[in-house]
Amino acid sequence: MIQTPGVLITALAFVLVIGPLVFVHEMGHYLAGRWFGVHAEAFSIGFGREIAGWTDRRGTRWKLAWLPLGGYVRFAGDMNPASQPGPEWLALPAEERARTFQAKPVWQRAIVVAAGPVVNFVLAVLILAGFALAYGDARTPAVVGEALPGTAATAAGLRAGDRVTALGGREMDTFEDMVRYVKIRAGERVRVDYVRGSRAAAVDATIGTQLQRDRFGNEYRVGLLGIAPTTPVITEVGAFEAPVVAVRRTGQIVGMMVETIGQIVTGRRSVKELGGPLSIAKASGEQLTLGPDAFVFLVALVSINLGFINLLPVPMLDGGHLLFYAIEAVRRKPAPPQLVEWAFRGGLAAVLALMLLVTFNDLSNRGLWQQLAGLIG
Incomplete structure (x- = not known):
């Protein structure tokens, strides 16, 4: 509803x-x-x-x-x-x-x-x-808990236990890093570097596209590699570490903004996704x-x-x-x-x-x- x-x-x-x-x-x-x-x-x-x-x-x-x-x-x-x-x-x-x-x-x-x-x-x-x-701070390891059937991860041959070290040449430290990277690259072909056991390997994969719909009827086109995480790891953060975590998260958000703008400029993302005051007002009401x-x-x-x-x-x-x-x-x-x-x-x-x-x-x-x-x- x-x-x-x-x-x-x-x-x-x-x-x-x-x-x-x-x-x-x-x-x-x-x-x-x-x-x-x-x-x-x-x-x-x-x-x-x-x-x-x-x-x-x-x-x-x-x-x-x-x-x-x-x-x-x-x-x-x-x-x-x-x-x-x-x-x-x-x-x-x-x-x-x-x-x-x-x-x-x-x-x-x-x-x-x-x-x-x-x-x-x-x-x-x-x-x-x-x-x-x-x-706290989410620090789930960048390890495949499960390669979901019918997804890019399964097509690429990834298995449970594989540790993803890089996507598209970018180092992945946590599962959350992978989610941020994949989310804004629906339909793009990327190189997946991973370690299976003690052996390093790499494979190309085409990130899938998932159409998500929230309770307000908004639809979002997001990238999906098809990797389920292992047991989530949430680490408690103290008063001195909290600003460091916050600065890092701010940098990640700015990085996603820069990459999204780059995708619009290069034509990989539609200008129709740009929103203005009315979009902010709508999102504000929904989040409230x-x-x-x-x-x-x-x-x-x-x-x-x-x-x-x-x-x-x-x-x-x-x-x-x-x-x-x-x-x-x-x-x-x-x-x-x-x-x-x-x-x-x-x-x-x-x-x-x-x-x-x-x-x-x-x-x-x-x-x-x-x-x-x-x-x-």
Whole structure:
């Protein structure tokens, strides 16, 4: 039976995910800027018209806007999206200009910009560390407990007791490593290195495709090699080890993101799998109904996603700013204003195009275009 969260639960869950994560991200920028003496004129959660707000004693306007799809910190001197100094900035009094973002050395500006994504990763690490403390760390050996009938593992001749050492040339330490590798490579042919007894061997196998469906009716196409694990091994994790486990898990999640993007770029995975705000809202509502653990884990995943995307070297994103700061550090002077302006225009166009694509995908996944076709027909 398909269980779908209501609209109110979905909307509430979306706000509970996006609101705090945007706040944490922008707070990273704000605190780093304040540390270096940059005046923040506004701190906004959401875009558009202000719903509520107040001005603190430092002159910063803290506000909540009506469109909860992001947020921003506007520092003094930010008179254009590229944060480039212009005539208006030069016209400021010297004392006021010294408190602007553009007046700071390039390394301080880079830290202020990087602080937002970094804080998102720190939050995710803290959440995953909590899970490691509560539930331990899965370290099941990469040993075949059973080669499931009719699967790639059986076709490749793998047997119970075989220890898989590598898949596609990548070393496998645990069974969980194998699951992560196989899951995003449905239909791909890979080399399986294994040890049987004391003899090393290798065989090629084509990863199968399994269509999974959850209780909400969502369907997922995942890779399946067909290896059942031995008895699962869960190791208790102490307070000092938990952050190490969390950092490792964060790195694994980022690695899967990078590989998935690579598959989309090379055409091995469809762009239709890209989702946007509507997909996040849907997932938020579903995970909230599954309980606090599932919901908090989703928060960690979205936080990693937010940090990762913002570090991409695309103008308009934090990574785009960092790219130009790196160029400035190498050249010992800022990049030409015309180059920066056109780069940011191109970045804005790319971001808008991506938003249109993921929104189209979101609406398509919800059957809107089929419904419209039915109405027209």
